[in-house]
Amino acid sequence: MITISNNKVFVQGKPTNDPTLIGLAVLDSLDSKENMVANHSDRRDKINAYIKAKRLRNTLERRNLIDIVCSMFIFSSEELIERAEKLHISRASAYNFTVLLKDANIVSKKEHLFI
Numbered sequence: 001m002i003t004i005s006n007n008k009v010f011v012q013g014k015p016t017n018d019p020t021l022i023g024l025a026v027l028d029s030l031d032s033k034e035n036m037v038a039n040h041s042d043r044r045d046k047i048n049a050y051i052k053a054k055r056l057r058n059t060l061e062r063r064n065l066i067d068i069v070c071s072m073f074i075f076s077s078e079e080l081i082e083r084a085e086k087l088h089i090s091r092a093s094a095y096n097f098t099v100l101l102k103d104a105n106i107v108s109k110k111e112h113l114f115i
Contacts, residue, residue, distance in 0.1 A: 043106065044070050050104035061089050065097045 008015050009022055016022065047066050051058055068083045077098045084094035101107045 046106055047101070047104065050100070050106070056100075061093050062097065064089060065094060069097075069101070 009017065011021055044066055047069070048058070051062065056062075064087050065080070065084060068080060068087075072079070077095070080098060081091050081094040084097075085091065098107075
């Protein structure tokens with residue numbers, strides 16, 4: 001398992017900066033490219049279902065944030081905010097979207113989010 005916290009990479013709970021080890025951990029976590037596409041589709045469906053169930057508006061900003069989240073395997077809230085700002089989405093909207101993902105149990109409730 002690979003995790004990122006406080007700008008450090010951990011492979012099976014041990015900190016590392018070895019790019020080979022990090023790459024192998026990522027490859028090990030992926031069964032296949034097709035499975036990855038299915039996971040993105042499942043994620044998108046779960047997020048959209050939660051938005052609909054909560055009777056929230058499916059705004060253009062939310063759709064763009066969903067695209068960002070589904071394009072990344074592992075991400076942090078800071079990464080999401082950075083990418084959102086490049087699309088002229090406010091920091092507040094990006095932050096609120098991470099809260100929405102946590103409430104929907106789509107991502108972990110840690111500081112850094114893992115899908």
